[in-house]
Amino acid sequence: MSECWTRRGLIGLAAATSFALVQGAQAQAQDDIVLGASVPITGVFAFAGVGIHAGIQDYLKIVNDAGGVKGRKIKYVAEDTAYKVDASVAAFNKITSQEKVSLYYGDSTGFSKTINPELERRGTILMAGASFASELNDPKKYPFQFMSGPDYTEMFGILMRYIAKEKPGARIAFVYSDTEFGRDPIEPGTKLAKELGLNVVERIVTPPTSVDVSTEVLKLRRANPDYTIFHGYVLAPIPEFITQAKQMNLRSQFMGTFWSMDNSMVQRMGEAADGFMGVMPYRYYYEKDANAPMLDKIRQMRPEYQSNAYMQGFVTAMLMVEAVKRTLEAGKELNGTNLKASLNTIKDYDTGGIFGVPISIPGNSVPVGRIYRFDAKAKQMVPASDWIRL
Amino acid sequence: MTDWLFLAEVCLAGIGAGALYALTGVAFVLIYKATRVVNLAIGEILMLGGYAFLGFAAGWGLPAWAALPLAVLCGGLFGAVVERTLIRPMLGESPISVFMVTVGLGSMLVGAVELGWGADPLRLPEFVPNRPVFIGEAYLAPKVAYGFVAASLVIAAFVLAFRFSRSGVALRATAGDQGAAYSVGIDVPRVFSLAWTAACATAAGAGVLVGSIGGISPTMGVFGLSVLVVVIVGGLDSIMGALVGGLLVGLIEALAGAFLGGEYKLLATFGLLILILMLRPYGLFGTHEIERL
Numbered sequence: 001m002s003e004c005w006t007r008r009g010l011i012g013l014a015a016a017t018s019f020a021l022v023q024g025a026q027a028q029a030q031d032d033i034v035l036g037a038s039v040p041i042t043g044v045f046a047f048a049g050v051g052i053h054a055g056i057q058d059y060l061k062i063v064n065d066a067g068g069v070k071g072r073k074i075k076y077v078a079e080d081t082a083y084k085v086d087a088s089v090a091a092f093n094k095i096t097s098q099e100k101v102s103l104y105y106g107d108s109t110g111f112s113k114t115i116n117p118e119l120e121r122r123g124t125i126l127m128a129g130a131s132f133a134s135e136l137n138d139p140k141k142y143p144f145q146f147m148s149g150p151d152y153t154e155m156f157g158i159l160m161r162y163i164a165k166e167k168p169g170a171r172i173a174f175v176y177s178d179t180e181f182g183r184d185p186i187e188p189g190t191k192l193a194k195e196l197g198l199n200v201v202e203r204i205v206t207p208p209t210s211v212d213v214s215t216e217v218l219k220l221r222r223a224n225p226d227y228t229i230f231h232g233y234v235l236a237p238i239p240e241f242i243t244q245a246k247q248m249n250l251r252s253q254f255m256g257t258f259w260s261m262d263n264s265m266v267q268r269m270g271e272a273a274d275g276f277m278g279v280m281p282y283r284y285y286y287e288k289d290a291n292a293p294m295l296d297k298i299r300q301m302r303p304e305y306q307s308n309a310y311m312q313g314f315v316t317a318m319l320m321v322e323a324v325k326r327t328l329e330a331g332k333e334l335n336g337t338n339l340k341a342s343l344n345t346i347k348d349y350d351t352g353g354i355f356g357v358p359i360s361i362p363g364n365s366v367p368v369g370r371i372y373r374f375d376a377k378a379k380q381m382v383p384a385s386d387w388i389r390l
Numbered sequence: 391m392t393d394w395l396f397l398a399e400v401c402l403a404g405i406g407a408g409a410l411y412a413l414t415g416v417a418f419v420l421i422y423k424a425t426r427v428v429n430l431a432i433g434e435i436l437m438l439g440g441y442a443f444l445g446f447a448a449g450w451g452l453p454a455w456a457a458l459p460l461a462v463l464c465g466g467l468f469g470a471v472v473e474r475t476l477i478r479p480m481l482g483e484s485p486i487s488v489f490m491v492t493v494g495l496g497s498m499l500v501g502a503v504e505l506g507w508g509a510d511p512l513r514l515p516e517f518v519p520n521r522p523v524f525i526g527e528a529y530l531a532p533k534v535a536y537g538f539v540a541a542s543l544v545i546a547a548f549v550l551a552f553r554f555s556r557s558g559v560a561l562r563a564t565a566g567d568q569g570a571a572y573s574v575g576i577d578v579p580r581v582f583s584l585a586w587t588a589a590c591a592t593a594a595g596a597g598v599l600v601g602s603i604g605g606i607s608p609t610m611g612v613f614g615l616s617v618l619v620v621v622i623v624g625g626l627d628s629i630m631g632a633l634v635g636g637l638l639v640g641l642i643e644a645l646a647g648a649f650l651g652g653e654y655k656l657l658a659t660f661g662l663l664i665l666i667l668m669l670r671p672y673g674l675f676g677t678h679e680i681e682r683l
Contacts, residue, residue, distance in 0.1 A: 042501075044609045046509030178653050205652035211604035211613055212410070214403030214531045215644045216652065218396065235511040236605040244531045247522040268513045268605075 032075040033324055033334065035060065035317070036095035037105035040130075043082035047234065048130060048259065048309035049107065053078060055313025056105065058301055063321055070328045074321065075099070085110040092118075101125055102334045103320045105313075109133040109180055112145060119144045119336065126323060126339035128316045130309075132258060133184050137364045144336040146343060148316040149281035150367045150390065152181075152231065155257045156189035158279045158369040158388045163227050164196040173202040173225035173252070175216065175241065182208075182232025185257075189229075201225050206237065213237045217244040220252070228252045235265050242272035253277060262308045263381050266374050274376040277384060279369045282311040282354050284381055292353020315354050319361070322346060357387045398528045400648040401641060406534030408640020409541035410600055414617040415624065415632030416545060417593040423565045423627045424585035427477070427488045431496035432593050433614015439465045439594025440514065440601030440610065441503055447515045454517030458598055465594020466587045473586035478579060496611060503608045511607035518602055537599045544592065545633055552629065557584055565627060619659055623666050625676025634674060638662070 037056065040049035057076060064073050077099055079091035088111040095101060104119075106112045106129035113135070119125055120143065127145045134153040136142050150158060163170050172193060176182040186203060193200045202223035204216050220228065220241075228245075230238050233256075242254050256278035260266075263284055266273050283290055285298065285306045298306060298314070326342035327334055348358040359366050371385035414436060421429045442464040446457035472495065480488045523535040552558040563571040564581045572578055593614075597606075600613055617636075624635025639659055646658035672678050 042504060042509060044607075046504065046608075047511065050509070207652055207655045210652075210655065211600055211610075212403070212407040212531075212534060214406065214534055215400055215647045217531070218399050218403065218529075219648060222396065235513070236607070239513060239605065240531075240533070240603055243520075247520075247531070248529055265511075268511075270513060270516060 032073050033069065033103070034075050034077055034095075034099040034101045035103040035105065035320065036092070036099065036101040037076065037078040038081045038088040038091040038107045038111060039078050039105065040083035040107045041080040043084065045083040045107065045130070047265075048307070048312075049080075049083070051307040051309030052105070052130060052313035052316075054302075054306070055310040055315075056317045058298065058310075059314045059317035059321070061301075062297065069321060069325050072328075074103075074324075077101075078105075081107050081111075083107060085114055089114060096122075096125075102324065102339065103127070105129055105316065106131070109136065109184075112136055112142070116142055116145070123336045124334075125336055126320065126343065128320065130312070132365075133180070134188060135184070139340075139363045142364060144340055146319070146340070146361065146364045148312060148319050148366060149258065150279075150369050151365045152185040152257060153188040153192070154365060154367045154390055155279045155369060156185045156229065156231075157192055157367075157390055159229060159255055159257075159371070160189070160193055160196050160198055161388060161390075162371045162385055164198055167226055169197055169199065170226040171199045171201045171224070172227045172229065173204065173220060173223050174200065175204045175206070175220070175228060175230050177232035178205045178207050179232055185231060210237070213241050214244065217241055217248065220245060221248050221250050224250065225252050227255060229255045229257075230260060231257050233260050235260065235268060239269040239272040242269070242276070246272070255279075258308065258312075261372065261381065264305065264307060266381060267379055273374045276374040277371055278381075280308065280372050280381070281366065281369045282308060282315060283356055284308070284372075285311070286380060290353055290356065294352025294354050297352070311354060315351055318351060318354075319343065319346070322349070357389070395527055396648075398526075399530070400644050402525065402528055402530045403534060404641040404644025405637055406530065406538045406640070407644065408637035409538040410596060410603075410636075411617050411620045411640055412633045412636025413541040413544060413599070414593060414596045414614065415621045415636050416548060416629060417589040417596065418617065418621045419624075419627060419629055419632045420548075420561075420585050420589035420592070422621075423629075424561050425477070425488075425582050426485055427492070428485075428618075428626070429492045429589070430489065430614075430618075431492040431499065432589070432617070433611030434496040434499035435465060435468065435590050435593040436597035436600065436614055437503065437606065437608065437611045438468065438499055439597030440606035441507055442594065443598045443601065444507075444512060444514055444606065447517070454515070458517075458595070461598055462591045462595045465597070466591030468594075469586040469588075469590025470583055472590070473583050477586065478582070481579075500608050500611065507608075509608055511605050513605045514598070514601045516602075533599075533603050537603065540595075540599060544595065545629065548588075548592075548629055557581075561585060616659075619663050622673055623663055625673030627677050628673070628675035631673055631675035 039053045040046055060074050060076050077095050081087040081091055088107055104125050104127040106127055109131040112129055112131050132147050132151050134151045137151040174186055190200050204219055254276055261278040261280050266276055323339045323343040327338045332338045343361055347360045350358050359368055367390040370387045372381040373384040375382045417432050439461050443457050443461040446452045446460045476491055518533045518536050523530045523532050560576045560581050563576055564578055620635040620639050621632055624631025642658050642662055643655045646654045
């Protein structure tokens with residue numbers, strides 16, 4: 001009898017303990033703030049996805065090691081998408097069904113557009129991502145999204161403001177890939193060029209699968225522009241384009257936008273890299289002369305070079321956490337509306353020197369950037385202008 | 391006057407690019423001709439050739455003249471192993487099953503390369519002479535010019551081999567009638583193996599040429615898909631067809647790109663494909679199979 005009681009007691013005790021444990025774990029999980037992410041660790045955009053993934057994790061580690069936000073930890077839950085919209089959406093559905101997600105990182109323009117109605121329906125999530133598409137920079141249409149830098153049209157704006165200052169009335173050409181990414185800033189960019197008194201002499205589009213660009217280079221030579229802006233590429237076909245153009249004695253200055261500006265990518269262009277210019281919203285990993293405590297911290301955590309995609313992930317996580325902090329400090333509930341409103345209160349905010357100047361986010365973008373030029377001797381992108389705010 | 395020059399340069403660029411299509415097309419044709427299998431992994435084997443070259447030239451520091459044949463050899467070896475381990479056990483299965491095996495093989499290769507070299511796009515070490523080539527006054531990009539020469543030599547070698555060498559004749563016999571080839575003592579499985587080896591070696595060589603122009607990345611295999619159009623236009627079982635199809639597609643793409651705009655390139659290519667398929671469903675030089683009941 002007593003043995004039986006003991007056994008029952010033990011079972012009961014075990015059950016009670018496990019119940020308490022589960023409850024505890026649930027309480028813990030409920031307290032965490034979840035940042036979900038669709039990240040392209042494989043596929044065509046993997047070079048960026050790997051960096052983004054590391055950047056987000058590193059910033060969250062800094063925050064969590066310092067005790068989190070108001071004592072609450074930030075939990076990062078990511079899934080690989082191979083840069084496919086359907087896989088991205090599946091990852092979103094999986095993560096949001098398992099966790100109470102307040103923040104989300106998306107991997108493409110396609111995903112950001114596809115998931116937008118769902119974000120509006122839920123109203124609980126603030127989202128940012130790898131896309132700098134001009135279309136997303138509209139707080140009315142995309143009320144719960146933002147991008148941690150200038151949109152592609154704003155990048156063109158920064159480049160062309162620089163050109164207009166260096167050589168008023170310059171002849172410029174756009175070379176872009178026939179993708180959503182590539183086409184994004186071309187129409188508004190052409191309009192803006194006119195306003196700045198620049199002359200767009202050629203717009204060359206390349207199919208996404210093309211390898212050889214000889215025909216396109218011939219067209220570029222006929223147009224003979226002073227400046228050529230590439231957009232919608234990471235590496236190929238930019239090096240071959242520049243090499244052939246130089247062989248034809250074309251004296252054009254070649255420029256790129258954010259995703260083709262990573263230092264290790266530009267290095268891979270070989271001889272073609274010399275003098276390559278472009279727009280960057282963030283400082284490079286190796287800039288030591290700048291007053292940038294956050295860069296020091298990154299270099300401490302990771303002694304080897306980190307890409308611009310890493311910086312993008314890092315700073316995106318930083319801005320998201322800042323929005324959470326401001327919302328919690330105001331004693332408000334964590335939902336899309338409050339998080340976005342808190343994000344928009346960010347004014348003259350110091351990112352620890354990752355953006356070179358204090359930033360503000362009045363809408364969905366951070367319209368700041370600087371022109372860098374590749375120095376073949378130093379094998380580095382070096383600043384070629386001051387920080388330009390639009 | 392200058393416009394004629396421009397037209398000439400565009401045509402030269404198109405023919406140069408077309409030669410690369412033709413070379414890769416030959417890899418499709420060799421396998422299809424011998425085994426009636428469309429090998430969809432050709433694009434990925436091409437990518438493997440590019441990475442092998444990078445490994446030998448940049449990793450081991452070998453000079454290009456040594457790295458290139460080694461990369462081609464690697465491709466050939468890979469082809470032989472795949473044929474023996476994956477394709478031969480499928481002998482007698484429906485072509486669709488074998489086709490699906492090649493699709494899977496392609497995905498596995500992409501994954502393996504991503505594991506080994508990472509997913510970043512890379513550049514091959516420069517090995518093609520960098521001095522511009524001028525034909526008369528017309529400029530031709532050096533890589534395209536040398537690519538054209540290499541592709542022409544390889545294709546010429548294949549055409550000669552098919553006509554005069556024992557293996558070439560055996561392959562043609564197998565293509566004509568497998569049963570009859572068996573009965574006259576041709577070792578048909580060996581012919582299959584030979585076709586796979588030669589095709590994969592060719593693809594690997596083409597990969598080095600394509601990679602030297604456009605750089606390499608795990609996703610460069612899509613180039614193989616665009617070449618599929620070429621071999622369908624030319625005829626899946628004709629080396630001549632791959633050559634003519636490649637040059638034709640290259641030329642049309644270049645002209646469309648130069649005079650209509652880059653967004654019309656694919657439109658022109660696939661327009662041509664549909665037209666050819668309507669007029670000659672078996673391709674320009676393909677065998678018209680007649681089934682008698």
